Amino acid sequence: MKSFVSTENNQSFARHLRQALPYFEEFQGQILVFHLGVFPAPEEGSRIIEDLVLLNRAGLQIILVHGPGEPSIFSNSPSESHFNEIRRSIASANWELQTRIHSISQKVQTFSAHLIKAVPSEIHPEERRLPKGRVSGILLDPLHEALNSNKLIIIPSFGIGEKGRLWLLDSWETSIEVASAAHAKKLVHLGTQNQAHFSRLPSNEMNTSAMRLWLEQEKIPEEAGRVWQGLLNACERGVERCHDLDSGVDGSLLQEILTPGGIGLMVTNSDYRRIRSARMSDLQRISELLGESSTEKTVVYRSREYLGQHVDDFHVFCIDEEITGCVEFHTSRDSPAALIGSLTVSASHRNQGIGRELVEAVIQEAQKREFRNLFALTMSQSSIFVQCGFEEVEPEELPDWKLKDFDYPESRVFRFKINRS
Known part of the structure; x- marks a missing residue:
């Protein structure tokens, strides 16, 4: 039998839901780009995907850019067969993402297509035959058409080159390009690899000037530095707010998007204050x-x-x-x-x-x-x-x-x- 007693937990939930209203209003119809470099563990991944589905159903325009399903796949030596293995892993992750989304809500419509144009990347001559590429453009018309239909966009880190050739792209660089070209309100990097370095940050909220100065002065581990430099670059290219979140913390995504406190690192332009x-x-x-x-x-x-x-x-x-x-x-x-x-x-x-x-x-x-x-x-x-x-x-x-x-x-x-x- 349902209780009519208002418990402390219920009151807290109601209070937090009311506090989220200004954020829902601000982000209604706005584009938010999320980067999922490697596919998370099932339990962790389900929480993240549930949160993305919730935001999509609330009217936010969600784009999810992802890489392969297994992080260990990058540890192999580069070879043509290795790159084929990565491509298969990315395709598998794309299918699994769509399956999980539809298992959470059958009303969510997903859209996944090759929306990225690519050219060969500048790589070592010995690796020239390998299908590594870089983003050369975004097919914005089908992207916006799908977003305006409230579809949750899933973009695998592939690009299409001349004669329909498929190029393997860096998923983080692809996310930055997509967010910049689509004039996204936010770009969010989801991962756990930078968690250990958050304590080195002078603040968890920095504008572009402060972030640029700090990155120039500090010696940051390569992967964390690459992500944080990407946040800065995206902000300077017009994305209003860019985040690095620890996806291993349950609810981190919703806390960052819908509460004043947030969790993780945020780089902003001057409109933040x-x-x-x-x-x-x-x-x-x-x-x-x-x-x-x-x-x-x-x-x-x-x-x-x-x-x-x-x-x-x-x-x-x-x-x-x-x-x-x-x-x-x-x-x-x-x-x-x-x-x-x-x-x-x-x-x-x-x-x-x-x-x-x-x-x-x-x-x-x-x-x-x-x-x-x-x-x-x-x-x-x-x-x-x-x-x-x-x-x-x-x-x-x-x-x-x-x-x-x-x-x-x-x-x-x-x-x-x-x-x-």
């Missing part, structure tokens, strides 16, 4: 942030009713899709003055410059909209405003439309004079 206008779906999080700060008596309490009426006045600071701070930019028609209020940053993200970035963003908007003065009301955060060029003034300096309902004697008033030259 951004300020945007608030949306109605942000009200709960804004209310939580302001509630936390009003308890600390650093901002004035704002009711949900007030937030709903003034949501268009708020800006939020996002790290990935997690809202970590907010600020209110309040204006009045025909007034040359605007107002900053409700500046707050979550406790776990303070002292990272987020508050200052929010203030500077409002200053830029005030300048763009040609206001003459920008006022700020704060109960404690005076240093941020002083650093941004504000000066403390008496409350009587506030514009009339604000002064008439100014009833917070504990608040301090700061003013920024906008240069209109």
Whole structure:
């Protein structure tokens, strides 16, 4: 008999599912490319494939690029028969992937075809007769047609060359080329070989500049360095976020895609941290942030009713899709003055410059909209405003439309004079 008692586990599940909503919204209809270099063990592989199926059914456009089924197959000496063995292994892995996907959900449609154009790779003259190639192009029209039909794309690491010749490709390099050409939102490397080296990373979240500098300065084991350099290259070619995940950790893929914390390494471009206008779906999080700060008596309490009426006045600071701070930019028609209020940053993200970035963003908007003065009301955060060029003034300096309902004697008033030259 089903229990109607809400257990702690059920509550935790519901809470995490709600927190995943912004990520589902952001990635809806977006292309995500996953690289599976070698086929994982059945138990591990089933978890990964279940997660990919879940994302596909949720409306994310999934491309899976894979290599052979057995990692040990690479240990053999290169020969024509060895390459034929690898090709058979890749074909077998492709078939097994499709079989596993359909065993999880019969409603998932898969699409697997030779979408990669290839030319011979530049190899040692003695190996010239071996079918090693490199990507020369992607057949984007059939790829996008399949994605728009919500099919889960499976791309084996083969390429088609002149006269229909089949070339064996490096699956990781193929993933990078596919993600770049398809303008993917994410590129995710799934594997376990780099797990031991994660502790050497200065941070598990780095932008392209920091990652490039670190790779230049550090001596990284060849395979890890190859993967991480690939993440950097893909990011610099337009892929917004690139990841290296330990596929041996159950749920690592979903944690990285659908939670603010994530697991593994992420390389990003500048869009990862951004300020945007608030949306109605942000009200709960804004209310939580302001509630936390009003308890600390650093901002004035704002009711949900007030937030709903003034949501268009708020800006939020996002790290990935997690809202970590907010600020209110309040204006009045025909007034040359605007107002900053409700500046707050979550406790776990303070002292990272987020508050200052929010203030500077409002200053830029005030300048763009040609206001003459920008006022700020704060109960404690005076240093941020002083650093941004504000000066403390008496409350009587506030514009009339604000002064008439100014009833917070504990608040301090700061003013920024906008240069209109």
